Each structure stands twice: as structure tokens, then as C-alpha cells.
Amino acid sequence: MNPSGKLRGQQHGKKNLLTRATEFNKELQNCLNLCNVKGYEESEIRGYLNNFTNDICLHRWKLKGKIVALFAFLILLIVVLIKYGISCGYENWLIRHLLISALPYWNWPSYYDARCLVENPKYTTFSLSVQDCEMCEDYSSIQRLPISEKMQVGSYLTHELPLIISNGSFNVLRKNISNVREFAREVMMDDGHSLYNPCGFSSNLRGRSKEQYTLMNMIKSEQFSSKFYAHWENCDTLAAKEFRLFYSRPPSLPAMLQLDGSNWVMLCSDFDGTVPRRIQLYSSVTIVMVIKGNMKLMLIPKYTCQHSCNNVTQTMKDNDLLLITDFVWDLYYIPNCSQDETIVFGVGGRFE
DSSP states (O other), X not given: OOHHXXXXXXXXXXXXXXXXXXXXXXXHHHHHHHHHHTTOOHHHHHHHXXXXXXXXXXXXXXXXXXXXXXXXXXXXXXXXXXXXXXXXXXXXXXXXXXXXXXXXXXXXXXXHSOSOXXXXXXXXXXXOOGXXXXXXXXXXXXXXXXXXXXXXXXXXXXXXXXXXXXXXXXXXXXXXXXXXXXXHHHHHTSHHHHSSOOEEEEETTOTTOXXXXXXXXXXXXXOOOSSEEEEEEEOSHHHHHHHGGGBOOOTTSOTTEEEEXXXXXXXXXSOBOOSOXXXXXXXXXXXEEEEESOEEEEEEEOGGGTTTOOOXXXXXXXXXXXXXXXXXXXXXXXXXOTTSEEEEEEXXXXXX
């Protein structure tokens, strides 16, 4: 859509509104002057103006009724078109045309792009400040803890420090999977994953296909490349629920940490990657579980702390578990598994 055209439409709508208000004000002033010339008393003038404003209100209600009736007719028309299988191309054109026509009078794109329709003035959220960067100013490597010291995990979380628990994801996988291809095939053939597209899908198998789940199509056609990587988030509720059947809650997690609904997976087979791939952190805590192989990850400080904190690069080993909050760092990983295969699970969480 042409922004200049949209702006002209808004200005035209405001000009029409201003012109009508000016004309209404002139008519009202002329009416008042006429009543004064004829010697009407104040009570008579008020009664006459009440009749005048009542007519305006009645006209306004009639106009609103016509608009409601028009919308009801359009909705009924769309329902009929869908019910009787008429091509949806025309109805899509009609809806777009109506929305574009409404732009000079109703700026609906602001609602379409809004994350929250009703703001809560009492809601406050944490924001990263320059003073908070002191916690990562001299941070060079992620602390490791043996699983026997899991009682200290809560202290790391409350201080926003990332932590790796050695053998923290041991025996988390509920099914016996021998290799990446077998695991990918079993996941993709599941109904919850074959019916719904994932979020944040990234892979060297994407190609030019319009389908987001190119990896699933490759598995179905048995045209599996010997070298590939792929990661995605099971953001759909059904897909995330089905994927939870593949893993159990790690026993190394403290009771204060609750797991969220969504989860994600990263697969890598004989791929020699060098470019860091970002993992979007939508939860306050992210749990990364290495089920098989190794995973090279990178913590990059957020923009506020980039002047005082350095990138942290570390390799997670087989059965390692990472806990990281979304406060200071952004999480990246490098799909480099030329010597081995890698299977990694991720799940969001929160703590109080």
C-alpha cells in the first residue's frame, strides 16, 4: 500500500470533518442570532435548540443502524459464499477493498499490528539498563555444575546467570532413537507435526519451495540429504503436546522452575556450519538439552550491554543441560556436526 496515498486519505477525511464542524457551528450561531432578534426568551431558545439537537441525534442513530445493517449483510453474504463453495477470491477482494476504503475514517492497521489491545497502566516489566551490564562485564565462560549440586540452580537463575548442568539431560529421551534421520522421520510423520507448520524453521534444505516445512517433504519423498541441519519451534499447541511425548522433565531442574507449553528441536547430521543461528527466547527461562552429540553455542549480549560485555562461546557435550534467562544475552548456536550427529531439545520455562 502506498504510504503517501494513505496519508492523503487521512488528511482528506480530517478536512471533511473540519469543514462539517465549521458549517454546523455557523448554522448554530445563525439560529441563535435569529432567536435573539425575534426576542425569544432563554427558555424558548433552549427548547428550540433541544429539538434541533434531538433531530441530529436521531439522524446519527439512523446512520449507525444503517452501518450495522450493512456489516450484517456483508457477513451474511460471506457466510453464504463460504457455505456454498463459491470461490473465495472475490470475497477476499471485497474485504480488502472495504478495509482500504475505511482507512481515511478508521486507522485499523494500528490495531492489527498491536501486541495488546487493552493496555494495563499498572503493569510494569523489567528493562535492561547500563547498570545491569555489570553482571556480564567480566563474564567469559558458562559455569558448569555436576548434577549432584542441583540445589544451587535457583541461585543462578535469580542472578540471571547462565548455567550448564553436566549430565542434566541424561535419560530424558523417552524413546530409543539410534540416529538423526530415524528421529526426524518419526517426528515428522506424527499427525501433530505433519498438519501444522512450525515457527522459526531454519534449514539448508529449504530450497525455493513455498512450504515452510521443507524437511518434512524431503522425508516423505525419501530424498534425504546426507548433510543437513534443521531447527524449528513447535509453537502450535497440538504439535508441542505431541512432541512432549519424546522427552520427560529433567530431574535436575529445581521445583521452582515451571515449563511452558512450546518447545523446539535442533537436528544436525554431518554439517560443517560456521554461521551462528539465533534461537528466539520467548520465555523468561530457556532450557537446552543435548540428547546426542555436541552443540556449539554463543551468548551475545543485548544492545544495551554490547559496549561492556563480550560474546561467550562454549561447547555443550552429550547429556549437558543449559539454563539461560532472557535478560542479558541472546542465544545463538552454530550447526557444526561434521564429526558426529546432534539432537538437541529446547523448552521454555518461568520461575518465581
